[in-house]
Amino acid sequence: MPLIAREVNEDERLTALKSYHILDTAEEKDFDDLTDLASAICQTPVALISLIDGNRQWFKAHTGVEIRETSRDVSFCAHAIASYDDIMVVEDAKADERFANNPLVTGETNITFYAGVPLVTEDGHALGTLCVIDQARRTLDENQKTNLKILAKQVMDKLELRRKVMHLEAANQELLNSNVLIQKFASMAAHDIKNPLSSILLTSQALKIRHEKLQDEGCIRLVDLNIIATKNLMVLVEEMLAYSKEPSLLIAKKQRFNANTILQKIVAMLTVPDNISIELPVIATELQLSLIAFEQIFINLLSNAIRYNNKDNGIVKVAFSEDEEFYRFEVEDNGIGIAEHYHEKIFSNNFTLKVTDRYNQKGSGIGLSTVKDLVNALNGNIYVQSALEKGTTFFVSIKK
Known part of the structure; x- marks a missing residue:
């Protein structure tokens, strides 16, 4: 699969991501609760808080899967943060030319449905997404989309609060x-x-x-x-x-x-x-x-x-x-x-x-x-x- 196009301000985005000192940290219940809630609202078996590093996507919280990271090159979330949309929904990845040949779609993971809301800083940098995933084709109604966006804002609020506490401690x-x-x-x-x-x-x-x-x-x-x-x-x-x-x-x-x-x-x-x-x-x-x-x-x-x-x-x-x-x-x-x-x-x-x-x-x-x-x-x-x-x-x- 070809490399995904990066943002024009990719260096600034990566600098912003690193400023949160969140990558490779331990699991935290506050974030786990939000993916559990996203999974329940959207009725999908999988929900993730995904942060897009230079060459990988790393999961701060993961409901329904045990894996903690994947390559950025096969990441749905990398597309979501580059789309500049408030939510990206892929109802059937097998029918979408962007993902039809993606090994996460054609392989054992068998991803079919994806919906991701970018996690955007006050400066406009998308750090990653709150996303939900299913192996079956599905849609989200407007109420589910709205609630997923609300949850994504709560994720970002927690990240901001965590960073401010770290700055105060420092x-x-x-x-x-x-x-x-x-x-x-x-x-x-x-x-x-x-x-x-x-x-x-x-x-x-x-x-x-x-x-x-x-x-x-x-x-x-x-x-x-x-x-x-x-x-x-x-x-x-x-x-x-x-x-x-x-x-x-x-x-x-x-x-x-x-x-x-x-x-x-x-x-x-x-x-x-x-x-x-x-x-x-x-x-x-x-x-x-x-x-x-x-x-x-x-x-x-x-x-x-x-x-x-x-x-x-x-x-x-x-x-x-x-x-x-x-x-x-x-x-x-x-x-x-x-x-x-x-x-x-x-x-x-x-x-x-x-x-x-x-x-x-x-x-x-x-x-x-x-x-x-x-x-x-x-x-x-x-x-x-x-x-x-x-x-x-x-x-x-x-x-x-």
């Missing part, structure tokens, strides 16, 4: 995810503020002592450090305020930025002991990402690499590479390391290794969990390789 889940993410982000960002605040406090104290005793030009350098740290702090606070008002922007707002400049800015915000050296890559590519998410990821990874380094000569290295799909970073240190059985757990919320850092402080269990959430939200991945007393490397890939 929106609610997105809201919950945003709330959790912004809470964790705020906690981590507040923790990060301690770094520039510490710089301000330490340099202010040193400035006061030097000013009182020495009155030398070194005061200028300390003042400059205060100004830089304060400006970085103000930027971070402003970003926190902006994203707290609209959490979705934390991920959705992408911008182009120079990665070298941002990484240098992050290092300037951190308290780096004299025995720790940080090696940053030279990145020729400008990144197109959420800047605030990028900053928070690397503030945390670099801060941890510094805090948990117990070597006399600590080294932190950042490496960069890219391919067609991802930006890839490595943050490597020669610090205390992480036992292998903790490599997955460290990304869990509120999990800590119960070890103190170089400042005799314990971790909050928030940082790496939030980093993983941010990387996942950027359609990326993060994992760790580490050995005790040898060091740790975090591998981060972020979708372009």
